[in-house]
Amino acid sequence: MEFYEVINKRRSIRQFEDREIPRDVLERILDAGLKAPSSNHQRKWELVTLTDKSIIRDLAALIRPYPCRIQEPRTPQQEMFKIAYPRQRSMVEESACVILPYFKQKYAFDNPKNDYGLMDYGAAWALVENLLLAATAESLGSVVHIPVKKEPEQIKTFMKIPDGYYLPALVILGYPAKDALLPAQVKATVENRVHWNKW
Numbered sequence: 001m002e003f004y005e006v007i008n009k010r011r012s013i014r015q016f017e018d019r020e021i022p023r024d025v026l027e028r029i030l031d032a033g034l035k036a037p038s039s040n041h042q043r044k045w046e047l048v049t050l051t052d053k054s055i056i057r058d059l060a061a062l063i064r065p066y067p068c069r070i071q072e073p074r075t076p077q078q079e080m081f082k083i084a085y086p087r088q089r090s091m092v093e094e095s096a097c098v099i100l101p102y103f104k105q106k107y108a109f110d111n112p113k114n115d116y117g118l119m120d121y122g123a124a125w126a127l128v129e130n131l132l133l134a135a136t137a138e139s140l141g142s143v144v145h146i147p148v149k150k151e152p153e154q155i156k157t158f159m160k161i162p163d164g165y166y167l168p169a170l171v172i173l174g175y176p177a178k179d180a181l182l183p184a185q186v187k188a189t190v191e192n193r194v195h196w197n198k199w
Contacts, residue, residue: 001137010132011182013141014084014091016174021096025138026051029173032134033101036126039119044104045127048159051097060092062154063145063170079183091143096174100159101127105166124168131171141176144169 001009030047038045050056066085073079092098103124107117128144135142146169147155155167 001139006133006137010136010142011185012084012143013174013176013180013182014087014143015177015180016091016094016096016141017177018094019096019175020051021140021173021175025140026097026173029131029134029138029140030099033099033127033131036123036130038123038126039116044106044120045124046102046104046165048100048102048161049097050100056095056098057093059098059155059158060089062151062158063089063092063147064149064151065089073183076184076186083181083183088145091172092145092170094174094177095172097172099131099171099173100155100161100167101131101169101171102161102165102167104164106164121166121168124166128169128171135173139175140173141180143172145172146170 026049030049033047034043034045050059065088068082068085070078070082073082101124103120105117105120107114107120109117109121111117132142132144147167152167155161155170156165161167
């Protein structure tokens with residue numbers, strides 16, 4: 001798939017077929033993630049990659065689905081809430097693969113003396129974006145779940161992650177279901193979001 005086609009086709013998919021992803025496909029996606037730029041060129045990443053459905057289901061049990069009271073969405077954001085909130089757990093359960101992109105956290109994110117922690121956090125999201133784009137290039141669906149509240153510690157305990165590692169998101173992969181729900185996209189274009197040489 002041509003690069004700009006990949007960019008335009010990438011969407012958050014939250015419903016998946018019951019179908020395994022071949023190992024060589026996953027290895028290409030993981031390799032693409034690890035090619036991301038990193039803070040100080042350290043690449044202190046550890047990608048815990050789950051393909052065992054029993055482990056994925058146990059992990060999903062730690063994820064809290066959110067209720068959504070929106071019945072008639074009026075904006076793309078409300079439409080996304082209606083689709084996404086109730087599926088936070090089920091999209092993990094249905095997936096063929098969950099990648100936990102941990103990184104070694106040396107600095108706090110809110111350290112008033114330096115912003116190095118934010119550099120590591122930003123680099124982790126560059127890795128995540130590479131994973132999402134590579135999955136799209138492989139005709140897979142993908143979505144992220146950002147762990148909140150008790151989830152980070154529960155996932156860390158469940159997966160026996162060493163101390164000092166931080167999880168910015170779960171990257172969830174699978175073959176898209178034929179009837180997967182997709183909210184309308186907010187229009188962000190060069191014409192309406194780019195400022196040339198001044199605001």
